[in-house]
Amino acid sequence: MTRFIFITGGVVSSLGKGLASAALGACLQARGFKVRLRKLDPYLNVDPGTMSPYQHGEVYVTDDGAETDLDLGHYERFTGVASRKSDNITTGRIYSDVIARERRGDYLGATVQVIPHVTNAIKEFVKSDITDEDFILCEIGGTVGDIESLPFLEAIRQLGNELGRQATMFIHLTLLPYIPSAGELKTKPTQHSVKELLSVGIQPDLLMCRSDRDIPEGERKKIALFCNVQYGAVIPALDVDTIYQVPVSYHEQGLDAQVCKHFGIDESQEPNLDRWVNIVDRVRQPEGEVTIAVVGKYTSLLDSYKSLAEALTHGGIANNVKVRLNWIDSQIFEREDAVHYLEPCHGILVPGGFGERGASGKIEAVKFARERLVPYFGICFGMQMAVIETARNLAGLAGASSTEFGPSAEPVVGLMTEWLKGNALEKRTISGDLGGTLRLGAYDCDLQAGSRVRAIYGAERISERHRHRYEVNMDYRERLEAAGLTFSGLSPDGVLPEIVEFSDHPWFIGVQFHPELKSKPFDPHPLFTSFIEAAVRQSRLV
Incomplete structure (x- = not known):
């Protein structure tokens, strides 16, 4: 039997529902159960793909090409279970599906309403694409009261x-703020949050x-008494010094045992x-420390x-070193010399991004790494900037650029309008929609014999996830x-390429x-393991 655990949040946002859900999933896995985690996001965007990182943070991409909430990254990192399109839904997608059904006449002339049509669509999502999982953990985005x-x-x-109750459980995550002038933790915000949840008909079974x-x-x-839950x-x-302590910490506090107890499972x-x-x-x-500049x-x-x-951090774990990250806004190199910022670093990484802003600064970072023989890792846009820097400074193509920045005499990076995904031909146009039209999801890559990456991966063909247009x-x-x-x-x-x-x-x-x-x-x-290993070697030279 598949059991459903619904995780909600109250009092304030950014309490860490995604991390809590992922850690609970890891604890249940450690008990031998098969788990799957899902995120229900209340915003009206169809997905977070067109949202600014300043609005929503990272866009996480699945193997099957879904642009999803960053919490799915927590889910995968803690459980190792690959997320799918069916593991993230938004209000925008729900309403799009409901309206499409109405246009087709699927509702047989009925007046389409939030209840039952929208709520039915949400329930269909929650129960869909399930095989033999023991637990489905569903995180509800936002804060109760929104x-x-x-x-x-x-x-x-x-x-x-x-x-x-034998198949469902409600977990509510709240905040206990400490008031220094009173010298005590305050439970009233939690009480009010549970009251808000009760007003929509949900009695939480467990409070975090x-x-x-x-x-x-x-x-x-006091919380147990006023919120109508058992003391246990x-x-x-509690706050911890590393997020990877969270599964252990939650187990020590009895979280997974209480979940088992709720469902009548032996927790001993x-x-x-x-x-x-x-x-x-x-x-x-x-055993050591390296500094990586992320430009x-x-x-x-x-x-x-x-x-x-x-x-x-994982690359550091593999090499048993602490990785200290020096976050640098690439635009600063358009005004100041890169040497001052990059010379103390043992490795330089230029990550993905969109648009021309900050691009020239990233190119300066590439040039510094290449000329000073500092380990360099370019990801997505970071690879493209490496190619442009090489074209301009080594290949004699002074006008080399990307058509993402406008017309170019030497378009060494350009818009890809057609490519194969499996046996299907994907097509794009420059005037098409932005949402969901990038090269998304897992694609195979063949590695050249004798290359560094072939040695790093130890394989001839790999599969990696993409999210880019050029x-x-x-x-x-x-x-x-x-x-x-x-x-x-x-x-x-x-x-x-x-x-x-x-x-x-x-x-x-x-x-x-x-x-x-x-x-x-x-x-x-393996690439991050190898990159940090190279940074460790670099640290011994500095």
Whole structure:
């Protein structure tokens, strides 16, 4: 039997529902259960693909080409279960589907309403694409009390009634703020949040209470009394020094045991959390430290690079070193010399991005890494900037640029209008919609024999996730390779450049895909492992 756990949040946003859901999934996995995690987002966008990173943070991409909420990255990193299109839904998608059905006449002339038509569509999503999972964990985005969340809350309320308590559980994540002048934690915000949830017909079965300090027994009893839950179901969700401690911390507070108890499952057998204990030990007791400069354009909101930051940490775990990240706004290099900012660093990474703003600064970072022999990792846009820098400064193409920035005499990077995905021909136009029209999802890549990336992966063909609209122009391959830049990874049909590298550089690799999306703390991505290893060698030279 598949059991459904619904996770809601109250009091304030950004409490970490996604991380809490992922950690609970990891705890249940450690007990031998098969889990799947889903996110229900209340905003009207069809997906987050066209949203600014400053609005929503990173856009996470699945193998099957969905642009999704960044919380799905937490889900994958903590459970290793690959997310799918069916694991993220928004109000925009729900309403689009409902309106399309109405236009087709599927509702047989009925007046289309939020209840039952919208809520039915949400319930269909929650129960769809399930095989043999023991638990489906559904995180409801937003905060209880938001108008936008009401249809989702109503839908899960109905599911609670339809499936029964033996198959459903409601978890509510709240905040216990500490008031210094009073010298105590305050439970009233949690009480009001639960009251708000009760007003839409949902009685939480378990409360997770975020706090920056231990929660006294008296406060836990007070919360249990006023929120109508058992004392053991008031779980402290305390701050920790590394997010990979969270599964262990939640287990120690009894979270997974309470979930088992709710569903009548024997909770006496201890889960095997050795994986997480070992990871935390390596994070807390590194043998060294390296500094990586991340030269991007969204560095004022680090959630824009959430998976990237975690993948670099994973590379550090694999090499048993602490990775210190130096976030640098690429636009600063348009006004100041890059040397001052980059010289102390042991590696330079230029991540993905869109648009011309900050591009010249990224090119300066590439030039510094190439000339100073500092390990360089270019991801997506970072690979394209590496190609442009090579074209301008080594291949004699002073006018080399990307058509993303406007018409160019030497378009070494240009809009790709046709490509194969499997056996299907994908087509795009410059005037087409922006949403969902990039090259998205997993594509195969063949690695050149004798190349650095072939040695790193230890494979002839790989599969990586993409999210981009522009490609390196293969018409310039011969001139670029004559300048020393090797095209070491290509699509199986040889049309699309996927990886470039300098063989005479200590470590200089650019990839068109996003390897950070597949990295996990217990299975670090080989490119990040190798990049940090190169940074460790560089640190010994400085």
